[in-house]
Amino acid sequence: MPVVAIVGAQWGDEGKGRVVDMLAQQARMVVRFSGGDNAGHSVVNPHGEFKLHLIPSGIFDPGVVCIIGNGVAINPKVLIGEIDRLNERGVDTGQLFISDRAHLIMPYHLLLDGMEEEARGGKALGTTLKGVGPAFTDKAARLGVRAGDLLDKKALKERLGTVLEYKNVILAKVYGVKPLSLDEVYTQYCRYGERLAPHIRETTIMVDEALGRREMVILEGAQGALLDPDFGTYPYTTSSSPLAGGACLGAGLGPTKIDRVLGVYKAYCSRVGSGPMTTELKDETGDLIRERAHEYGTTTGRPRRCGWFDAVAARFSSRINGLTGAAVTRLDILDILPGLKICVGYELDGKTIDYFPASITELARCKPVYEELPGWQAPTTEIRSYEQLPLEARRYVTRLEELISCPVNLICVGPERAQAIEKAPIF
């Protein structure tokens, strides 16, 4: 059975959790490979309705091993809370494992995320304030504390001593706040370590063994390609790579091991946080989509900016991810609209371009060039086969396929597992 990376192909919130939960029924392993608890994966299944931030969306199937990979920044407090809440609702987490190489979110990361955003003033990035950016900054600066450090108290104290000395200077001298106490942070993280120890281990061996047994492995992304720090709308991006390439680095397997890359696109666009969004609708259609789809952040509750499907950005995302297929989610949200628009090009300083500019000042000047398609104005939530979709809905989907240059495998018409249409097999 193959290895499939499931990645967000827009600005996050495309419904990756929902797609992973559905496909995990065929899998034996799900590895979350990037981000932190800035992500919020909503899942509705026979166990109930859940919002996962760190735990892979395959956790509901007892036959599936779930790994939080080395590429994830983990806030241990949030993780323990998430484990407890799942257990209270009868979901077993005995098969949840944490890479000993995963970096931890520390109390100073949370403080710094807030104070750095405040210092940016009108140029704030609109982060989720979960400390994820500062944690990945420390990873690159070689100042991180990793999950494996929790297993050795003596080494943890030494490590924390070195790092806190440096961080406290920044907290006190740059931001004028009270330094953190080494003893308090140490005691708190020792407690987290005791609780999480049974889950922490070398996980690349587990992944390799699953590959050796030819089991189906899902690599679950977080956020979306347009928030990638290299290819997204930098600096209005996140801080770890949501791309299929990031799946190799964040799960600990080589690119030759990935058989399929499934990009998850919403049937329209949404974005939370700052930065350019060419197809944003600041009118009643945007409000209608937001309210109908309840487009409010799973992690922060912030209203999401909504707009038409941006095929220029979508094609770029397909290319840099090497997508072999796509899932189009939330098609049912468009059911009531009389007409639909797809952005097929950008007008930049009087010229039409068909690429996604690197510069956000250029992107902010881009005006969408739209193609209009008729809506279907009929409910699709009960439809389970592609042929039964209204003709206009099929035309919309096939036009998206043409524009993003990749086949659509799956169409979602509601949050529940069954509310999906297989257009073409993924494998």
Ligand code: IMP
């Ligand atoms: P950070 O990842 O919290 O540092 O936030 C950086 C940017 O990424 C902000 O615009 C956030 O709104 C956005 N972001 C981070 N995580 C997600 C997510 O899971 N979905 C959508 N946007 C996200």
